[in-house]
Amino acid sequence: MTDRDLSAARELVADLAVRAGRLQLERRDTLRVGAPKAHVNDVVSDVDIASERLIVDAVRSAFPADAVQAEEGHGHSGTSGWTWVIDPLDGTRNYISRTGPWSVCIALYHQEQARLAVVHDPAAGETFSAVDGGGALLGGEPITASAGPPLERALIGVSFQPNPATKERAAKVVRALLPVCGDIRRVPAALNLVYQAAGRLDGGVALDTNLWDIAAGALIAREAGVVLGGHGADFSTELTIGAAAPLWPTLADRVRAAL
Incomplete structure (x- = not known):
């Protein structure tokens, strides 16, 4: 099955993202932080896990033949050729420490192509979304x-995994950009991309992400006219450079030279 009502699916998962965001706001005062995952700064809370379970259970109920890739391990294989890519809480460190924004991210792929994306910012009450070929929306606009x-x-967003090796790479990028750009903001990867989509950031760089960190944001950014690339012609989890078209070549040259 290659055809699907993507507009209806967007409404469903936008509602799921809002519900997960509401859960995160309600449980913020009582969250419990678990043991680190890949490294000491890779934190996870019981709210991450509960949010993922809420989303995955609903997706599996609505689309039982679809595969799921989810950050906290609630994925499964499918038979339909469609795959949901889910980050229930992108920016956990911000969420736990109350020092910045975070988001709920849901993308739908058919084979290797992203077809649908939702990124919800619970604190701001904003929902960004896109359907492949249909433009990008904030709410309904x-x-x-x-x-x-x-x-x-230019205002440039920077996102990176906080492991020692990636922080070394990020330091090179910041050192190369900060003296020559308007300013820099560090934000989680999904919000970096959707802020570019909304024109709040003029460009951005994301280093050593996972697919669930950037899948939804990348489709929304592209549908809004953001140019995306990396070491080659396309972006990757190792390196994603995004910018408005007139800025992209200059930004990409600076970032690639730094790395």
């Missing part, structure tokens, strides 16, 4: 990338 100012006036 279309959004577009910034006009792409020169790098010296």
Whole structure:
């Protein structure tokens, strides 16, 4: 089955993302932090796990033949050719420490192509979404990338996994960009991408992410006119560079030279 009502699916998963975000807000004062995962800064809470279970259970009920890739381990294989890619809480460190934004991210792929994406910011009450070929939305309103100012006036988002090796790479990028750009903001990867989609950031760099960190945000950004790439012509989990079209070549050259 290659055809699906993607508009209806978007409504369903946008509602799921909002429900997960509401759970996160309600349980923030009572959350419990578990043992680190891949490294000491890779934290997870019981709220991450509960949020993922809420989303995955509903997706499996609605689309039982679809595969699921989910950050906290509630994935399973499927037979339909469709795959849901889920990060129930992108920005857990911000969420736990109350020092910045986080989001709920859900993407739907058919084979290797992203077809649907939702990123919900619980604290701001904002839901970004896109359907492949249908443009990007914030709530029900279309959004577009910034006009792409020169790098010296551009606001650039930076996202990276906080393991020692990636922090070394991120330091090189920040060192290369900070003296020559308008300013830098560190934000979780999904919000980095959707803020570019909404024109709040003029460009962004994400290093050593996982697919669930960027899958939803990347489709929304592209549908809003953001140019995405990495070491080659396409973005990757190792390196994602995004920017408004006029800015992208300059930003990409600076980032690639730094790495």
